[in-house]
Amino acid sequence: MVPITTTHYLVVAAALFVLGVIGVLTRRNVVVVLMSIELILNAVNLNLVAFSRMWGNLHGQVFSIFVTVDAVAEAAVGLGIVIAFFRNKETVNVDEIDLLKW
Amino acid sequence: MNPAINTALNSNLDSTTAGMAPVGTPYFFYALAALAVVSGFLVITRRNVVHSALALIVTLLSVAGLYLMLYAPFVAGVQIIVYAGGIMVLFLFVIMLVNIERSYKERRFNRIWPVGLGAASALFALFIFAFAKGRPLFPDRMMALPESSNTQQIASMLYGEAGRMGQYTFAFEIASLLLLVAILGAVIMTKKKI
Numbered sequence A: 001m002v003p004i005t006t007t008h009y010l011v012v013a014a015a016l017f018v019l020g021v022i023g024v025l026t027r028r029n030v031v032v033v034l035m036s037i038e039l040i041l042n043a044v045n046l047n048l049v050a051f052s053r054m055w056g057n058l059h060g061q062v063f064s065i066f067v068t069v070d071a072v073a074e075a076a077v078g079l080g081i082v083i084a085f086f087r088n089k090e091t092v093n094v095d096e097i098d099l100l101k102w
Numbered sequence B: 001m002n003p004a005i006n007t008a009l010n011s012n013l014d015s016t017t018a019g020m021a022p023v024g025t026p027y028f029f030y031a032l033a034a035l036a037v038v039s040g041f042l043v044i045t046r047r048n049v050v051h052s053a054l055a056l057i058v059t060l061l062s063v064a065g066l067y068l069m070l071y072a073p074f075v076a077g078v079q080i081i082v083y084a085g086g087i088m089v090l091f092l093f094v095i096m097l098v099n100i101e102r103s104y105k106e107r108r109f110n111r112i113w114p115v116g117l118g119a120a121s122a123l124f125a126l127f128i129f130a131f132a133k134g135r136p137l138f139p140d141r142m143m144a145l146p147e148s149s150n151t152q153q154i155a156s157m158l159y160g161e162a163g164r165m166g167q168y169t170f171a172f173e174i175a176s177l178l179l180l181v182a183i184l185g186a187v188i189m190t191k192k193k194i
Helices: A006-026 A030-055 A059-089 B003-019 B025-045 B049-069 B073-097 B113-133 B150-159 B169-190
Strands: none
Touching: A006 A030, A006 B025, A006 B049, A006 B113, A030 A059, A030 B025, A030 B049, A030 B073, A059 B073, A059 B150, A059 B169, B025 B049, B049 B073, B073 B150, B150 B169
16 A cells, blocks of 8 residues: 655645635625635644654744635634625625625 | 573564554555545535535544544644634534525526636646656655654644744744634624624
């Protein structure tokens, strides 16, 4: 059996990243779009930790913690915007959020 | 204990820990990776948003398992506590606040979904091409990380040790400032009247 190398982890992370991109580009519900962004950030974290293992130091793991902090901040502000928008417009579909489009 | 037996035990230990990898590790990797990708697919295809959130929890937990296989127990713990525990509860709260009955009758995908799907597939092909071409850039060796002192080493990089600032102490403070701004932004965003 082939031993698991860094490239294996990179392929898994690429698959998760592309799934997140598909979700962002195609779904209409803005909550699912935010969840897809979480998928993307998780793929980035997996890459960082795999490279940290490859080089034998911990810089990648520390950086993945910073990415997690970023994801938390993004989720909090994004969901706040969703609630504020739903209160005004009664919808959470991204293609109906077009106030700034002319 | 007889010293001869002792050295024999030690050499036996050395040969088992350094000589070969744990049995069956690739199967665990493939199982966790398949679970992560399949539930990630469910996240973006389910009609019910609550089902998407539950599938996302499964993805996060299997990615935490992959972190454990990469000898990163602290990051795995953070993943489970912060993501699966904190962020997903926040998501479920918001899903309960906005009404989901309406979305059952609506289209899930927007009108230009083939364009998005094609672009994302092209991106995946590009990734795979780059990994196949750049295979020599990613060496096959996996360095041994000291798993037992993982949390301690991350802490000394973040907070410093013996009175000195760590390498990432300043970045850590900036991250705390970012969290403060995010809390204030979320509170102000959701207030009815400011």
